[in-house]
Amino acid sequence: MTAEASSTRKSEETRKRILAAALAVFRERGFHVATMREIAAAAGVAVGAAYYYFDSKDALVMAFYAQAQDEMAPQLDQILKESRTLEQRLRGIIGQKLAYFAPNRSLVSALTAHIDPEHPLSPFSAATAPIRDRDIAFFEHAVKESKLRLPNSIQPYLPRLLWLYQMGLMLFWVYDRSLRQERTEMLFDKTLKMMMQALKLAELPLLKPLFRPAGELLKAIYGEA
Amino acid sequence: MTAEASSTRKSEETRKRILAAALAVFRERGFHVATMREIAAAAGVAVGAAYYYFDSKDALVMAFYAQAQDEMAPQLDQILKESRTLEQRLRGIIGQKLAYFAPNRSLVSALTAHIDPEHPLSPFSAATAPIRDRDIAFFEHAVKESKLRLPNSIQPYLPRLLWLYQMGLMLFWVYDRSLRQERTEMLFDKTLKMMMQALKLAELPLLKPLFRPAGELLKAIYGEA
DNA sequence: TCTTCATTTTGAACATGTTCAATAAGCGTG
DNA sequence: CACGCTTATTGAACATGTTCAAAATGAAGA
Numbered sequence: 001m002t003a004e005a006s007s008t009r010k011s012e013e014t015r016k017r018i019l020a021a022a023l024a025v026f027r028e029r030g031f032h033v034a035t036m037r038e039i040a041a042a043a044g045v046a047v048g049a050a051y052y053y054f055d056s057k058d059a060l061v062m063a064f065y066a067q068a069q070d071e072m073a074p075q076l077d078q079i080l081k082e083s084r085t086l087e088q089r090l091r092g093i094i095g096q097k098l099a100y101f102a103p104n105r106s107l108v109s110a111l112t113a114h115i116d117p118e119h120p121l122s123p124f125s126a127a128t129a130p131i132r133d134r135d136i137a138f139f140e141h142a143v144k145e146s147k148l149r150l151p152n153s154i155q156p157y158l159p160r161l162l163w164l165y166q167m168g169l170m171l172f173w174v175y176d177r178s179l180r181q182e183r184t185e186m187l188f189d190k191t192l193k194m195m196m197q198a199l200k201l202a203e204l205p206l207l208k209p210l211f212r213p214a215g216e217l218l219k220a221i222y223g224e225a
Numbered sequence: 226m227t228a229e230a231s232s233t234r235k236s237e238e239t240r241k242r243i244l245a246a247a248l249a250v251f252r253e254r255g256f257h258v259a260t261m262r263e264i265a266a267a268a269g270v271a272v273g274a275a276y277y278y279f280d281s282k283d284a285l286v287m288a289f290y291a292q293a294q295d296e297m298a299p300q301l302d303q304i305l306k307e308s309r310t311l312e313q314r315l316r317g318i319i320g321q322k323l324a325y326f327a328p329n330r331s332l333v334s335a336l337t338a339h340i341d342p343e344h345p346l347s348p349f350s351a352a353t354a355p356i357r358d359r360d361i362a363f364f365e366h367a368v369k370e371s372k373l374r375l376p377n378s379i380q381p382y383l384p385r386l387l388w389l390y391q392m393g394l395m396l397f398w399v400y401d402r403s404l405r406q407e408r409t410e411m412l413f414d415k416t417l418k419m420m421m422q423a424l425k426l427a428e429l430p431l432l433k434p435l436f437r438p439a440g441e442l443l444k445a446i447y448g449e450a
Numbered sequence: 451t452c453t454t455c456a457t458t459t460t461g462a463a464c465a466t467g468t469t470c471a472a473t474a475a476g477c478g479t480g
Numbered sequence: 481c482a483c484g485c486t487t488a489t490t491g492a493a494c495a496t497g498t499t500c501a502a503a504a505t506g507a508a509g510a
Contacts (some may be wrong), residue, residue: 008476011488035466046490048470053488057467109341116334117400175342183446190442197435206431210422217415221408233506236458260496271460273500282497 015053018043019067022050022060027103031061031110058121061110062128069134072100080141087196089142094166094188098173098181109174112167123167136163150202153215157222165195240278243268244292247275247285252328256286256335283346286335287353294359297325305366312421314367319391319413323398323406334399337392348392361388375427378440382447390420 021043025034036057040047054060079092101108112123120127139159150158169191173184202211246268250259261282265272279285304317326333337348345352364384375383394416398409427436 008487010476014488036468037466047468048491049489051468112340115337115340115396115400171340175340186445187442190438190445194435194438194442197438201432201435207426210419210426213415213419213422217412217419220411220415233457235506239458261498262496272498273461274459276498277458 014045014049018045018050018053019060019063023064023104023107026060026107026110030106032106056121058110058114061107062121062131064104064107065111066131068100069131072096075100076138080138084146086142086146086148086199087192089146090139090162090192091188093138093142094169097166098170098184101170105174108170112171112174132163135166136160139163139166148199150199151211151215154202154211154218157218160222161218165191239270239274243270243275243278244285244288248289248329248332251285251332251335255331257331281346283335283339286332287346287356289329289332290336291356293325294356297321300325301363305363309371311367311371311373311424312417314371315364315387315417316413318363318367319394322391323395323409323413326395330399333395337396337399357388360391361385364388364391373424375424376436376440379427379436379443382443385447386443390416 018039022039025039025042029038036047036050039060040050043050054063075096076093079096080089083089083092114122115124116122117124119125122128123132136159139162143158143162169184169188172187173181176184201207243264247264250264250267254263261272261275264285265275268275279288300321301318304321305314308314308317339347340349341347342349344350347353348357361384364387368383368387394409394413397412398406401409403409426432
């Protein structure tokens with residue numbers, strides 16, 4: 001939001017330096033204990049400068065996420081190219097993200113700290129829509145070309161639902177205290193398989209009374225498109 | 226946590242006065258903008274006093290929730306007594322809670338602000354276990370005596386799952402901007418019906434491959450009991 | 451009543467995210 | 481170069497949740 005298109009070379013340098021310093025401090029000391037004064041000092045700059053480039057401490061985390069998106073995009077594209085089934089693709093995409101974020105779990109936890117959709121930094125806010133849409137696009141791609149035959153009333157919402165699934169999984173992962181987060185791994189594996197089972201069963205006429213209201217619900221919540 | 230059993234009459238008075246003042250200020254100005262200085266002033270007391278009785282600003286909200294639990298308990302018992310089916314009971318219990326909290330939505334949003342299970346005020350923390358368990362007990366009661374025949378691998382976890390469902394619903398409700406929160410009402414109605422459908426179908430052998438892994442998953446996440 | 455100790459109350463001090471007026475640095479133009 | 485204008489940078493000041501040493505209050509016993 002703060003950085004303009006007319007950013008000169010040097011300005012961009014400073015911005016990068018501040019962000020890098022912030023991430024370093026966050027990693028070393030944890031997001032919450034890290035102070036803006038520390039970060040500024042680490043970047044060799046006054047506190048005000050940090051606020052000139054970033055709206056808030058949280059905004060630094062958002063910048064981190066945006067950067068992560070850029071860096072991960074090619075790898076995710078690659079994964080989509082190399083796999084065919086939806087299950088493989090989801091496993092690949094979500095697994096890749098978890099792996100990427102693994103060294104920065106405390107930072108991700110800061111990201112998920114705001115659920116309030118009014119808060120500019122919430123994953124559900126209008127302000128983060130571009131980032132969110134970019135994320136959802138990968139799930140759109142993953143769903144496309146897959147052989148899955150879903151009821152028309154559900155199909156269009158699947159990418160957004162999968163994104164939500166991913167968010168929930170990451171939330172669990174962020175606070176997963178088990179060794180190497182193996183509980184998340186287990187949750188991921190089992191729920192993914194169950195989801196695939198459920199999607200297959202969606203065709204059965206027997207389950208119509210279960211999936212028809214689901215479609216109506218989705219339409220009401222997400223809107224027509 | 227702070228209030229001891231040895232609380233004398235006057236001390237208890239002060240505590241109540243501070244809590245009441247806090248709730249009034251929260252209601253009038255919203256949780257976030259309200260300051261501890263305001264609250265203290267409204268209670269006719271120094272800031273320090275507020276902290277003598279409550280660990281933090283958030284703790285005031287927790288005290289509010291505990292009080293709400295006390296006040297709602299008889300009504301919830303009544304609802305359980307007057308209804309038989311699980312659907313009726315859930316509709317009654319959850320509906321009652323939403324109605325009760327309606328005048329204080331901003332306060333409830335403060336309650337759901339901490340997802341981190343390490344945070345003492347998170348609904349998932351060890352510190353809030355007593356409050357949580359008391360809540361879950363109502364769902365246990367609601368499930369008991371209902372004619373539902375569920376696989377043994379799932380049955381024991383049902384109350385906790387229903388509690389989770391309720392939490393999710395309240396989260397949606399807290400940020401529901403629609404008139405009279407009618408979107409939440411719709412979500413509640415539809416998901417409740419779907420849940421009942423799904424639970425009935427759980428008996429079908431056809432759906433075994435879907436429900437068996439679900440049972441295993443629950444065991445792994447929640448533990449044996 | 452006086453002493454002693456625990457309980458309660460006070461308000462100044464502290465930490466930290468954030469703002470902002472002032473200053474410096476760049477840069478294009480005459 | 482000199483002058484203005486935009487962009488960067490500074491650091492003191494502010495707001496607010498929280499802490500804490502000191503003071504006030506109260507209760508119980510000698």
